[in-house]
Amino acid sequence: MAKIGFIGLGNMGGGMAANLVKAGHRVKAFDLSDAALARAEEAGCARARSAADAVSDAEAVVTMLPAGKHVRQVYGGEIFGAVPRNAILMDCSTIDVASAKAVIAEAAAGGIAMVDAPVSGGIAAADAGTLTFMVGGEAAAFARARPILERMGKAVIHAGAAGAGQAAKIANNMLLGATMVATCEAFLLAEKLGLDPQTFYDISSKASGQSWSMTSYCPVAGVGPETPADRGYRGGFAAALQLKDLKLAVEAAHGADASVPMGSLAESLYQAMVNAGDGGLDFSAMIRFLDGKRG
Ligand code: NAD
Secondary structure (H helix, E strand, O other), rough: EEEEEOOOOOOOOHHHHHHHHOOOOOEEEEEOOOHHHHHHOOOOEEEEEEEHHHHHOEEEEEOOOOOOOHHHHHHHHHHHHHOOOOOOOOOOOOHHHHHHHHHHHHHHHHHOEEEEOOOOOOOHHHHHHOOEEEEEEOHHHHHHHHHHHOOEEEEEEEEEOOOOHHHHHHHHHHHHHHHHHHHHHHHHHHHHOOOOOOHHHHHHHHOOOOHHHHHHHOOOOOOOOOOOHHOOOOOOOOOOHHHHHHHHHHHHHOOOOOOOHHHHHHHHHHHHHHHHHHOOEEHHHHHHHOOOOOO
């Protein structure tokens, strides 16, 4: 079993580190938050004094940080100066493609193998060890990362070269945001035209309007499988996080000369929803926002 340095023990990282411990790995963990560190200790991790301390004798490193600037700072400022050269590094945060590529290039310049490995699946999947990992990096690095990622997820997919994991993640989540907005407005339109939501679901879920946003994550309470809509839009995937991913997608599109009008519109709508104070609600609460309701 491997010695793993784990940095970033928040909503996602806490459960992921715990699953590595359950799998028999020795996890030395660090977070700026004392409460997060205490939870990791309870789950069987050893407490590190700093990110550098967490990785100083690690065979593998996993990071789960908020954004690109944190990843650049933690790798550039602490990890690269302390980690053994033969360790495999995995950044599982959702960050911009440019930062992912830059950090992996810096690792490669120092002779260290690294992959970007963002995840699909929320806090429940992180706790249950059922995340999906989209991995960017060289095939040899992917082969080394895979057995460790498999202990935290149900699927580990090689997306391509460095940054490809982040590219897959943000393209997917742009699609998710746009289909959720479209699904919400279709339900609202159907209702205003006199259709019962359940009847519309029964028809559209078997017709060409069907999507994951409709059949796995229906934004209408009492319709389809149980979703955050049935819990007052609490839990699930926060609108603020959907907005973060849409911003990353639109920013990457600008850099790549890609035209993403639907993604840009979804970004703008989620920005308005977050500005209205609903960023903590599940992203399917867009249906209430479009209907002029708040909270
Ligand atoms: P979070 O804010 O709960 O956790 C981030 C942790 O990083 C915090 O505990 C924070 O203290 C720590 N941290 C920040 N800077 C640090 C530093 N310099 N050194 C050490 N620790 C530091 O966030 P989260 O919900 O766990 O999300 C983490 C990443 O996973 C994000 O990139 C997010 O977009 C992505 N993600 C989240 C979800 C979700 O449902 N929450 C789903 C998929 C992907």
